[in-house]
Structures are given as structure tokens and as C-alpha cells.
Amino acid sequence: MKISIDVDKCIRCGLCREVCPEDAVHPMLHSIHHRFEVIADECTGCGDCLSYCAAAGALVEYEAA
Numbered sequence: 001m002k003i004s005i006d007v008d009k010c011i012r013c014g015l016c017r018e019v020c021p022e023d024a025v026h027p028m029l030h031s032i033h034h035r036f037e038v039i040a041d042e043c044t045g046c047g048d049c050l051s052y053c054a055a056a057g058a059l060v061e062y063e064a065a
């Protein structure tokens, strides 16, 4: 399992970035809106971020290929 961010639901609080033990959450380089993204290669699927997200559905679990 891995995690991605639904940018339409994310309120950009940055908490997932702060708690991620792998530093897998990064600001989107080319976004002027301070959006965040999870770098798939760095996400271990630990799920630590899930309980911190205040925006329902913003963190999306998916099966890694």
C-alpha cells in the first residue's frame, strides 16, 4: 500500500509532511498554491500520516504496482 494526496480535498495544513518518517511528502515544485504531493518511491505505506489528516479523503490509499 502507498498513499497519495487528493489535491482537491487537501487543505494544505502540512501535517502529513511533518509526521511522515520517510520525508515522503514534498511541496509540489511547480505549484503556486503550496500543494503537497507524496513521492511514491519514498512512501513505505506505513500509514502514520492517516490519523493526522483533518481533511476527509485527502489521503488516498492505493495498491503499489
Ligand code: SF4
Pocket (backbone or CB within 6 Å): 002, 003, 019, 020, 021, 022, 023, 024, 025, 038, 042, 043, 044, 045, 046, 047, 048, 049, 050
Ligand atoms: S504512509 Fe507513511 S511513508 Fe507514506 S506518506 Fe504516509 S507517513 Fe509517509
Ligand code: SF4
Pocket (backbone or CB within 6 Å): 005, 009, 010, 011, 012, 013, 014, 015, 016, 017, 036, 052, 053, 054, 055, 058, 059
Ligand atoms: S494532512 Fe491532509 S490536509 Fe494536511 S497537507 Fe496532508 S493531505 Fe493535506
